[in-house]
Amino acid sequence: MPTRILKKSWFIKSIFFTSAFIILLIGGITYRNIDDLSKSSELLTQTYRLNVELEQIFSHLKDAETGQRGFLITNDPLYLEPYDAGRENINYSFAELKELSRNNPTLQKNLKDLNVLIDERMDYFQKAFRFSAVGNYNDQNFKENFYKGKKLMDTIRLKIKGMIKSQNDLLKKTQHTYESNLKVTPIFLYMVLLFSLVLMFFAYNKIIRDLKEIKASNEQLEIFKESANQSQIISQHGNWIWDIDTNTFKYSDNLYRLLGEEPQSFESTVENFMKFVHPEDAEKLSREIEKMITNKDLPFVYYRIIQKNGTIRHFKGYGKLHESSDGGKKLLGTITDITDEIDNLRILEDRNLELERNNRELSAFNYVASHDLQEPLRKIQTFLSRLEDKESSKLSEVGLTYIDRIKNASTRMRLLIDDLLQFSRTNRADNVFEVSDINELLESAKQDLAEIISEEDAIINSDKFPKINVIPFQIQQLFLNLISNSLKYKSKDRIPEIHITYSKIKASDDPEILKPKKPYYHKIIFTDNGIGFDNEYAEKIFVLFNRLHNKDEYSGTGIGLSICKKIIENHQGFIFANGKPLVGATFTVYLPIT
């Protein structure tokens, strides 16, 4: 989320620059307007003064004319006073006008024209005085001069009027532009202000929203930090951060706890940490840290630490370089307390060793017992045969019966020992799986039993088998045991028949397989027509030394089917028995397809 806020800051930036631009714009416009206003008022004053002076010039001219006329009529020099003053006043006004028209070339030209006209008028005044001095008022020249003076006076009046008008026009025009400007400016300013207000509103909204987002992500960060803290405690983790740029370390609270200390109770430095490291591991760890500092990487490292109370704990460390978006480099490291793991592993190892030892002892015991038991038995049997050969004539009928009984007992004992030996050898560990021709294994088993098969006239028919990955001699043993089992428990009133069928099945389709380890199985079914058994013993018959019949009737040891079960378990398969008394038995074998 913070990166999103960062990315969106261009929006705020653009709003800031737009606003600044708008403020400058408003300032510029206002300055221009005020400038216009002052110029316009200056023009107004100028026009007013110009008009006044022009009117005054005309009025002085009129005074001068009136004075002249009065003098001409009365010849009293008293009337010459206004004439002289008029002349002077006109000059003053002209000076004033010149000053006022400084920036206005048209006006200057007009003034020059006016000045020429006034000078001309004055000339006529002077001429009139010359005529009056001689008293020749009826002279044609005087009259003409007077008339020309009046005409010129009219021209001056017109000129002044024109000048005033043109000045008024200029004022009006300026005033008009200024007014129209003044009329548009407020609307424009208002619009601009409104626009900037809207922009500011957006910016405000945006800032508020971003602040909220930052606050939310801060809160999330806080929560995450706390849960990381908790998970460190519960999983016995601690972490450290090495800021490569400033070469400073920071340890998490739980790292201190793992060391058996209060959080942040000492400065987080390598030196302080090394104080806790087991002396035997210190050198190794220092080497790793040196390597870490040069390589900026810390592979898995294992070491021990000693807490202040003397407890030794096993640590596992790991570190990885982290580069932030602004290029800052930090090495983030994690430390785990693996003491419990190591303790458990040690216990497990001990138990495994013990188990292995027990197993070895047991099988050694089994082997030795079976093996060493054979020797005295063999001697008993041999001595019996010697006794029978050499001394039988000296024995009574009862004595011979006893010898017979001893012979039977020792034969049975031999059978038991052989089977036990077989059972103890049926181990998975020492036997190698190989892809074998099951048909051949069955054939070998049948050969081993050839004598009894032909004795019983037994019929054995079987499907063709594929090659299967098995421990060959064990599978041969399985066939041998199952067939001899069927022949042993044959029905007395019919020829024994054994049918062996093969099929490939899907574990999920077969109701017998409750917990399949593989999806597909080879299924081999042995069906015989022997004496069968009650189904309530279907599981019991696989238990070691378990027999369903009296040993006088049937010569079993109760080991053969246990061996079968062991073989099938070695192959990760299943074996089930199914019987019907007096009808026959079925043995179903499942071997996983690998």
Next chain:
Amino acid sequence: MQEDYINIILADDDEDDRLFFTDAFDELRITTNVKTFNDGVYLMDYLNNEESIFPNVLFLDLNMPRKSGLECLKEIKQTDKFKDMAIAIYSTSASEEDIEKTFVMGANIYIKKPNDFKTLKKVLSEVVTINWQYHTNGLNKDNFLLRL
């Protein structure tokens, strides 16, 4: 005329077995000269003596104190002058492991001690009348163990 005898030696620590062995040869109608030793050390002492007569067939029990049958077999096979001696392993067990090991070490035949006297006689007469040259040429792991 000692040359006409078939010289036979048995090394076996079991007194009863030595008795059965000699009894069986006594009852067989083969002219044999049977010598027995209580363990491997006595056997090897005898064989290493220059004046001793080499047996035609040596019967070796595997489990013997002091020096086992396997150790004797190894020593004999390493010594040139004993190279052509026929060696029959004569043991109570017939474990795959023992059979395999002695076959690889160069024994000529493996006999599991029978559990009646008649069979013992049959086995022994079979073994002493074997044409070793012929037997050894066709020897393989399957016919190594004597079956009757």
